[in-house]
Amino acid sequence: MTQSVTACLIIIGNEILSGRTQDTNLKHLALSLNELGVKLVHVRVIPDEERIIVETVNECRGSFDNVFTTGGIGPTHDDITADCIALAFQKRLIINQEIKEIIERREAPPEVMETRMRMARIPEGATLIQNPTGGPHGFQVENVFVLAGVPMVMQAMLSTITKERLGGGEPTRSLTVGAYLSEGQIGKKLGMIQEKHPDIDLGSYPFYNEDGYGTNLVMRGTDMVALKAIFEEVHQMILSFGVEPIKE
């Protein structure tokens, strides 16, 4: 494998661990990062607990080029991500004026305003992550990007982060071809093809449909010439079994 710019996602949320909510942020982040030339290589899902969040952030920010967190930046008692990021970096939490003004635009009784103002607290020295939905911003401290958990808001925030901000490289591309052949039939030949192309990630994924039992072969990498070369070999391998390759 060629050296890649790496990313880790930390999903903060009891609602994911309890099975109440189906996470979709992982897949969205992964696909977005492919385009930005960053490779998602590690994900953790952890509960809304201060000690665990602080330890996980500190462990991951030392191990990966970029770390994203989702969840826990709303206004209620279980929204403790900002506090935990501040603790992890040993920074004070301060009220950010720009976020404060956004929050104050929507009128509310004093008690409600006080609760909502929790969302204006960010670690001292943090950089904002814009929020195109019009709500409070996310923020970045060093290589840690703190995003909302609600998918619509998370996606909006992520859309404002540029490749340059992440140090991203070449985008990752993929080519896929399928065949009505089992993994058992092609496994050995696939392994030989993979060995010849260490810079391309060759995965095989079985599928079942009304026409039968087959396998999709997915090739992923940043070098289109190398991708096309391995694709051609896989294509020939399928033809050698006397079946028709299925284009995606």
Added chain:
Amino acid sequence: MTQSVTACLIIIGNEILSGRTQDTNLKHLALSLNELGVKLVHVRVIPDEERIIVETVNECRGSFDNVFTTGGIGPTHDDITADCIALAFQKRLIINQEIKEIIERREAPPEVMETRMRMARIPEGATLIQNPTGGPHGFQVENVFVLAGVPMVMQAMLSTITKERLGGGEPTRSLTVGAYLSEGQIGKKLGMIQEKHPDIDLGSYPFYNEDGYGTNLVMRGTDMVALKAIFEEVHQMILSFGVEPIKE
């Protein structure tokens, strides 16, 4: 929080990290474990790489009561989970006769049979996890349960694992009530209610629909009496704002 029997899930699969495949095993496992009296408290998603799989399994099996892995037990070159579990426990990989017979039931040319026979390899001393779909079994080594990645097969294997096998306790129950109130409005009162009931996990989840902007309040715990008590307080809190609670 009361002491719980804990579980960790390790999702092994480049296809999840690349964004190609939407994971659904996390949610299914979480909901199943609730019924078995086991609490899913940690999830990792890691690539199909030997060193990372071995390290992650060894770290997690020492930190949680039960560890589940999904993915990487098929017949192709990227299916290396059995090898990695054997390495993690420093056991030899052996051919399991029961799985071998299942594989041999489906006829195939020698080369295909050889590839498929990879799925009969399990670490010495491992216990089988039955596979009601009729395919090769999963296996258990100490507190590590190795399941398939394909959701239909994973779910079938998991359905054969009893509460006794996991040392499970009381099932986790949840009660939910919603209201057309924002998190900002109820945040402070919710925090006070949560403080009074440390054994119940009280989460708040904003929602939007055509009738407006609201919040679902989810209470989770094993003690139904304690759950009903906090539910009553949350219900009263909603009424105190002059709005009607929404039953799930």
